[in-house]
Amino acid sequence: MRSAEQRLVEQVLQHIGEISVGRCSITDEMIAAERDASSQEIMAGLLMLHEDLEYGRQRQSALLEELRRAVHVRDEFLSVASHELRTPITTLVLQIDDLPRLLEQKGALDNDTTRRMKTIRRQVDRLTALVTALVDVSRITSGKLSLSKEHADLVEIVRSVAERFGDDAQRSGSSLRFADHEPIWGEFDVSRVDQVATNLLSNAIRYGLGKPIAVGVAANGQRCSFWVADQGIGIPPEHQTRIFQQFERAAPSTNYSGLGLGLWISRQLVEAMGGTISVRSAVDAGSVFTVEIPHQT
Amino acid sequence: MQIESRPYGADAAADEIEALRARVWKVEDRLFVYDEVPVQSLFTLDLLFDRLEELAAGLDRFAYVVDLRGVKRPGAEVRERLKQRVDRLNPRLAHVAAVVGNNVVIRAVAKLAAFAIGFRSFTSNVSVEDGLEACRRALR
Amino acid sequence: MTTNIMVIDDDPDLRETLRVLLVENGFGVSEAAGGQEALDLLAAGRRPNLILLDLTMPEMSGWQFLLRIRDTDLGTIPVVIMTARPAVGTLPPPAKELLRKPFDRATLFAAIARCASPDPSP
Numbered sequence: 001m002r003s004a005e006q007r008l009v010e011q012v013l014q015h016i017g018e019i020s021v022g023r024c025s026i027t028d029e030m031i032a033a034e035r036d037a038s039s040q041e042i043m044a045g046l047l048m049l050h051e052d053l054e055y056g057r058q059r060q061s062a063l064l065e066e067l068r069r070a071v072h073v074r075d076e077f078l079s080v081a082s083h084e085l086r087t088p089i090t091t092l093v094l095q096i097d098d099l100p101r102l103l104e105q106k107g108a109l110d111n112d113t114t115r116r117m118k119t120i121r122r123q124v125d126r127l128t129a130l131v132t133a134l135v136d137v138s139r140i141t142s143g144k145l146s147l148s149k150e151h152a153d154l155v156e157i158v159r160s161v162a163e164r165f166g167d168d169a170q171r172s173g174s175s176l177r178f179a180d181h182e183p184i185w186g187e188f189d190v191s192r193v194d195q196v197a198t199n200l201l202s203n204a205i206r207y208g209l210g211k212p213i214a215v216g217v218a219a220n221g222q223r224c225s226f227w228v229a230d231q232g233i234g235i236p237p238e239h240q241t242r243i244f245q246q247f248e249r250a251a252p253s254t255n256y257s258g259l260g261l262g263l264w265i266s267r268q269l270v271e272a273m274g275g276t277i278s279v280r281s282a283v284d285a286g287s288v289f290t291v292e293i294p295h296q297t
Numbered sequence: 298m299q300i301e302s303r304p305y306g307a308d309a310a311a312d313e314i315e316a317l318r319a320r321v322w323k324v325e326d327r328l329f330v331y332d333e334v335p336v337q338s339l340f341t342l343d344l345l346f347d348r349l350e351e352l353a354a355g356l357d358r359f360a361y362v363v364d365l366r367g368v369k370r371p372g373a374e375v376r377e378r379l380k381q382r383v384d385r386l387n388p389r390l391a392h393v394a395a396v397v398g399n400n401v402v403i404r405a406v407a408k409l410a411a412f413a414i415g416f417r418s419f420t421s422n423v424s425v426e427d428g429l430e431a432c433r434r435a436l437r
Numbered sequence: 438m439t440t441n442i443m444v445i446d447d448d449p450d451l452r453e454t455l456r457v458l459l460v461e462n463g464f465g466v467s468e469a470a471g472g473q474e475a476l477d478l479l480a481a482g483r484r485p486n487l488i489l490l491d492l493t494m495p496e497m498s499g500w501q502f503l504l505r506i507r508d509t510d511l512g513t514i515p516v517v518i519m520t521a522r523p524a525v526g527t528l529p530p531p532a533k534e535l536l537r538k539p540f541d542r543a544t545l546f547a548a549i550a551r552c553a554s555p556d557p558s559p
Binding site: 082084086090098101 | 454
């Protein structure tokens with residue numbers, strides 16, 4: 001026969017168990033019906049513990065909802081802002097591209113003015129890239145990213161990116177070598193693959209310390225890959241996962257500019273294609289970024 | 298005027314607010330009584346604790362008796378505000394005496410709040426007089 | 438025979454930039470700051486070989502303008518739309534192509550070459 005104390009212990013443990021999973025069967029009537037004041041106090045205390053926990057949970061979901069709304073507002077704003085920026089950039093691009101003709105008309109087209117216009121055009125391209133990154137982020141995070149596939153040669157896509165960067169690489173002192181390969185045909189989202197290759201190559205130039213850069217393509221059965229290798233500052237092992245995260249950067253911002261979005265966007269795009277992106281790197285020994293995607297992305 | 302058994306809010310009339318504030322008063326130097334309303338609300342808690350802070354302004358130590366007889370069991374939101382307001386006073390509190398009468402549930406509420414805040418010195422008493430005595434002992 | 442282009446865009450700087458660019462390259466240009474102004478010009482008898490249409494305009498959007506001309510005799514004039522948004526599936530007629538902003542002159546001229554109708558619509 002159980003003592004009153006033992007029965008109370010059982011009861012309390014039962015209630016604690018229930019409260020720990022968000023249930024409580026204690027009512028005011030039950031409390032009033034308890035035999036002695038001590039049991040009543042314990043039951044009242046347990047009921048209030050349950051209420052406090054419930055209240056805390058409700059507050060947390062309300063905060064979570066607020067947070068979700070704020071993120072949505074932010075993404076909407078990013079999307080609107082980046083669209084708004086595109087029209088003035090259009091005007092800038094068209095104006096700049098027309099300047100040589102105008103200057104020539106006025107007899108003012110020489111090495112100085114040509115060089116200056118190239119600089120201006122490059123900055124505008126950079127603005128465009130930033131604006132594109134902003135809109136990509138907002139579309140990716142709101143789940144509105146969609147790929148458009150077409151029949152294309154991966155080697156050609158990557159080669160044209162390498163060619164586009166010829167000037168930039170030269171200016172930073174890096175030699176840029178594209179390891180040729182026979183065509184690799186498949187169904188690819190050409191502009192997205194281009195975007196990823198562009199991101200990797202511009203990083204290689206930026207962090208390459210003027211040392212040689214190599215770009216290559218390979219086919220392995222159902223999958224194909226391309227890689228960008230530099231011999232620059234490298235990435236410490238503890239940062240190698242972080243760099244693919246949003247707004248993360250391993251390079252000190254005092255030395256290197258940038259939004260910290262490129263690799264995150266690249267990874268989202270590559271994963272949307274059903275592929276993987278990885279890095280092999282060591283400090284001061286450079287980095288090799290490899291993207292592997294299926295032939296049918 | 299008689300304070301009714303309902304939660305009062307910011308729409309309370311001026312005379313109701315005066316009557317509410319009058320439920321906190323000074324007994325003697327450093328010693329106060331807080332006569333809690335039957336149905337607490339965030340509004341009444343803030344009102345009455347503001348009044349207590351007014352009366353205790355400038356004191357480095359003080360004590361108070363809170364009369365909880367006749368108080369209905371408060372919900373989680375009210376209990377949270379209560380803990381916040383008392384916690385604010387806690388550094389200067391020499392003693393809090395809760396008068397709970399026969400209400401077991403209210404006694405438990407008082408104890409839980411006391412444990413949550415970590416009072417320096419707390420008693421649960423059956424009468425206001427006992428409570429005042431406990432406060433005086435602690436203030437000595 | 439000069440190819441005539443009607444530029445419909447509420448942004449005065451972009452409109453002017455496009456006008457100068459097109460005129461310098463031998464095109465005839467008419468301008469409208471919005472859909473209603475364009476409709477008035479067309480109603481008065483203008484028949485361009487191509488319409489360059491901005492989508493985002495106050496009062497009457499590019500889409501609304503397209504809807505207004507589609508089922509009339511104006512619906513035979515080819516339209517190239519300009520927008521900050523990316524391409525979305527098939528374009529509703531009479532829109533023939535979409536130019537994503539920002540675009541450069543080469544892209545613009547290529548689109549005009551592809552879409553402009555050879556003779557003005559009757």
